[in-house]
Amino acid sequence: xxxxxxxxxxxxxxxxxxxxxxxxxxxxxxxxxxxxxxxxxxxxxxxxxxxxxxxxxxxxxxxxxxxxxxxxxxxxxxxxxxxxxxxxxxxxxxxxxxxxxxxxxxxxxxxxxxxxxxxxxxxxxxxxxxxxxxxxxxxxxxxxxxxxxxxxxxxxxxxxxxxxxxxxxxxxxxxxxxxxxxxxxxxxxxxxxxxxxxxxxxxxxxxxxxxxxxxxxxxxxxxxxxxxxxxxxxxxxxxxxxxxxxxxxxxxxxxxxxxxxxxxxxxxxxxxxxxxxxxxxxxxxxxxxxxxxxxxxxxxxxxxxxxxxxxxxxxxxxxxxxxxx
Amino acid sequence: xxxxxxxxxxxxxxxxxxxxxxxxxxxxxxxxxxxxxxxxxxxxxxxxxxxxxxxxxxxxxxxxxxxxxxxxxxxxxxxxxxxxxxxxxxxxxxxxxxxxxxxxxxxxxxxxxxxxxxxxxxxxxxxxxxxxxxxxxxxxxxxxxxxxxxxxxxxxxxxxxxxxxxxxxxxxxxxxxxxxxxxxxxxxxxxxxxxxxxxxxxxxxxxxxxxxxxxxxxxxxxxxxxxxxxxxxxxxxxxxxxxxxxxxxxxxxxxxxxxxxxxxxxxxxxxxxxxxxxxxxxxxxxxxxxxxxxxxxxxxxxxxxxxxxxxxxxxxxxxxxxxxxxxxxxxxxxxxxxxxxxxxxxxxxxxxxxxxxxxxxxxxxxxxxxxxxxxxxxxxxx
Ligand SMILES: Nc1ncnc2c1ncn2[C@@H]1O[C@H](COP(=O)(O)OP(=O)(O)O)[C@@H](O)[C@H]1O
Ligand SMILES: Nc1ncnc2c1ncn2[C@@H]1O[C@H](COP(=O)(O)OP(=O)(O)O)[C@@H](O)[C@H]1O
Ligand SMILES: [Mg+2]
Ligand SMILES: [Mg+2]
Numbered sequence: 001x002x003x004x005x006x007x008x009x010x011x012x013x014x015x016x017x018x019x020x021x022x023x024x025x026x027x028x029x030x031x032x033x034x035x036x037x038x039x040x041x042x043x044x045x046x047x048x049x050x051x052x053x054x055x056x057x058x059x060x061x062x063x064x065x066x067x068x069x070x071x072x073x074x075x076x077x078x079x080x081x082x083x084x085x086x087x088x089x090x091x092x093x094x095x096x097x098x099x100x101x102x103x104x105x106x107x108x109x110x111x112x113x114x115x116x117x118x119x120x121x122x123x124x125x126x127x128x129x130x131x132x133x134x135x136x137x138x139x140x141x142x143x144x145x146x147x148x149x150x151x152x153x154x155x156x157x158x159x160x161x162x163x164x165x166x167x168x169x170x171x172x173x174x175x176x177x178x179x180x181x182x183x184x185x186x187x188x189x190x191x192x193x194x195x196x197x198x199x200x201x202x203x204x205x206x207x208x209x210x211x212x213x214x215x216x217x218x219x220x221x222x223x224x225x226x227x228x229x230x231x232x233x234x235x236x237x238x239x240x241x242x243x244x245x246x247x248x249x250x251x252x253x254x255x256x257x258x259x260x261x262x263x264x265x266x267x268x269x270x271x272x273x274x275x276x277x278x279x280x281x282x283x284x285x286x287x288x289x290x291x292x293x294x295x296x297x298x299x300x301x302x303x304x305x306x307x308x309x310x311x312x313x314x315x316x317x318x319x320x321x322x323x324x325x
Numbered sequence: 326x327x328x329x330x331x332x333x334x335x336x337x338x339x340x341x342x343x344x345x346x347x348x349x350x351x352x353x354x355x356x357x358x359x360x361x362x363x364x365x366x367x368x369x370x371x372x373x374x375x376x377x378x379x380x381x382x383x384x385x386x387x388x389x390x391x392x393x394x395x396x397x398x399x400x401x402x403x404x405x406x407x408x409x410x411x412x413x414x415x416x417x418x419x420x421x422x423x424x425x426x427x428x429x430x431x432x433x434x435x436x437x438x439x440x441x442x443x444x445x446x447x448x449x450x451x452x453x454x455x456x457x458x459x460x461x462x463x464x465x466x467x468x469x470x471x472x473x474x475x476x477x478x479x480x481x482x483x484x485x486x487x488x489x490x491x492x493x494x495x496x497x498x499x500x501x502x503x504x505x506x507x508x509x510x511x512x513x514x515x516x517x518x519x520x521x522x523x524x525x526x527x528x529x530x531x532x533x534x535x536x537x538x539x540x541x542x543x544x545x546x547x548x549x550x551x552x553x554x555x556x557x558x559x560x561x562x563x564x565x566x567x568x569x570x571x572x573x574x575x576x577x578x579x580x581x582x583x584x585x586x587x588x589x590x591x592x593x594x595x596x597x598x599x600x601x602x603x604x605x606x607x608x609x610x611x612x613x614x615x616x617x618x619x620x621x622x623x624x625x626x627x628x629x630x631x632x633x634x635x636x637x638x639x640x641x642x643x644x645x646x647x648x649x650x651x652x653x654x655x656x657x658x659x660x661x662x663x664x665x666x667x668x669x670x671x672x673x674x675x676x677x678x679x680x681x682x683x684x685x686x687x688x689x690x691x692x693x694x695x696x697x698x699x700x701x702x703x704x705x706x707x
Contacts, residue, residue, distance in 0.1 A: 265618025
């Protein structure tokens with residue numbers, strides 16, 4: 001797949017269960033798009049707000065701010081979306097404090113479930129339409145919320161559109177449905193870990209996106225996958241008894257003296273990797289079997305607390321794998 | 326004896342808390358399982374078990390009713406259930422309905438509330454509800470269940486602290502000044518917002534109505550209306566639940582991963598427990614990458630030479646590379662944990678290694694329990 005094709009829709013929504021790597025993958029996609037010359041904006045909706053840490057920038061506000069060359073970021077907060085909505089829709093100049101109080105926002109989103117998500121998606125729509133903002137972007141990466149089930153976020157507009165027969169909110173929900181259902185405008189990438197719960201939720205989501213919500217999807221990302229380090233022959237060797245003396249000789253040949261404790265450790269780490277890898281493979285198989293979309297595996301990076309170079313590394317991996325699709 | 330075994334012996338309630346994905350549900354199940362092998366009658370209230378964990382506990386669906394885990398599961402894993410293990414999966418909606426039944430002045434009013442659409446949205450949408458109901462269920466189990474020990478898992482909030490604030494968030498919401506400011510005049514005017522005397526509230530109402538629709542507004546007015554007179558009951562109960570959590574019979578076990586961010590959250594959470602006067606019992610550092618030996622100092626030049634050599638040499642190169650990668654994580658985690666030790670003394674924690682197998686069945690839980698209750702901490706080679 002050509003990169004141009006990959007970045008054809010302006011909006012890339014990165015969704016998944018909490019902690020699977022949505023923010024990391026969002027950042028990697030943004031880096032990839034920026035490298036291709038796009039002006040990119042990452043919209044962080046997740047409560048945690050770990051995005052600025054990756055780029056070493058200040059906390060994000062409700063309006064896009066530049067994080068590094070070609071990449072802007074913003075944080076979408078429902079309270080502010082509601083205020084913005086009222087300003088734009090009702091031409092209210094001064095928004096009464098009552099409207100932006102947490103209790104009121106809680107109230108209104110409980111009264112009309114999905115409204116919170118619509119307010120958030122509404123901000124994405126404003127960005128896409130280049131309204132209410134000075135900046136224009138070629139690509140908008142949405143780091144979608146983790147709270148609750150990931151489906152609630154994407155099904156909010158059609159849910160509300162079905163629930164309301166008339167009125168301004170119904171009309172706006174329809175615009176969002178159109179935005180989400182147009183593969184030239186928006187696409188979803190699901191991120192998962194090769195573990196039981198994330199995979200089963202991802203499969204439920206991918207099916208619902210396809211069958212019920214009719215929202216286009218791109219490749220899924222299976223994140224933090226241990227590498228397939230050993231060849232099948234090597235695997236076989238590691239399962240049997242290994243000739244330590246032969247390995248020791250090889251080590252000595254390059255000036256490396258290894259004692260028995262060293263070998264115990266080397267084999268233990270290898271066993272650990274192989275064992276975790278085989279568990280992951282089971283879940284990856286289930287993932288592949290349950291979706292028609294390609295699955296892109298992203299390596300487990302051993303430098304926990306990922307910094308920018310690590311994320312750039314992941315961006316390169318994604319780029320390479322996308323080109324091969 | 327590990328801190329956790331001490332808690333199992335002395336406490337009646339153990340709350341497993343921590344941020345998402347750290348192993349709360351797994352730890353709760355392992356603690357419950359272990360307590361049963363020690364002869365306790367124990368109930369585990371889980372919130373979101375993985376499907377395979379649920380099925381190893383014999384749970385098929387949400388159910389507030391404790392279900393006895395058969396002794397055969399124990400013996401199949403080479404364990405003996407000297408006591409009894411009960412498991413259940415929190416049903417938020419049913420629990421809430423029961424609360425309403427209990428505090429409504431009449432059955433009729435209770436049914437009116439339960440049938441109300443706004444009320445139904447609360448149990449599925451309003452954040453804090455699940456936490457509140459978990460506490461409610463805990464209180465009931467403790468009061469009526471006849472268990473020696475109740476182990477409670479906590480909802481998958483992104484942030485561990487949400488859990489502490491949840492019950493108050495919900496009662497505050499019910500009594501919110503803002504909502505009363507526009508809903509009460511609306512109700513008094515019999516739903517006719519045009520007749521609302523307060524001009525500001527009237528304007529406000531008109532906009533709310535345009536956003537959510539008149540029907541929804543009527544639903545909410547009805548809901549808040551029927552709630553009148555029940556607040557005292559709610560608050561009284563919330564006080565009782567809080568008193569139970571603050572008492573000597575309860576202990577909080579905070580679960581964390583050794584990742585920097587998670588450790589920072591756990592420390593903050595423990596200090597918040599202290600501030601709130603809640604009994605912090607132990608810290609479980611879960612999924613710690615195991616250390617199998619001292620770092621092997623192989624130079625990149627030596628490795629690249631091996632990579633160009635024979636099959637044997639290439640295998641050695643890979644083994645060394647793999648060791649180097651794991652050592653990077655191990656050392657990083659150890660640094661994070663040293664920082665943690667400066668905040669929470671080591672005798673208050675237990676380390677549970679990242680297991681080679683999955684912790685979703687009885688043998689897996691037993692492996693976790695072995696670490697949680699180990700009499701001596703696993704040796705750490707320096
Ligand atoms: N490929 C990876 N290898 C190792 N660690 C990773 C990887 N991807 C993400 N992480 C780490 O996992 C944690 C969660 O990632 P994050 O992107 O914040 O997830 P989410 O946004 O879905 O909650 C972070 O500490 C991050 O550094
Ligand atoms: N010590 C451990 N070693 C290996 N896997 C573990 C360990 N602890 C938990 N897990 C696994 O990690 C995942 C998340 O655990 P879970 O208990 O569901 O977390 P939480 O309830 O905090 O979200 C599960 O797949 C579980 O089996
Ligand atoms: Mg995130
Ligand atoms: Mg859980």
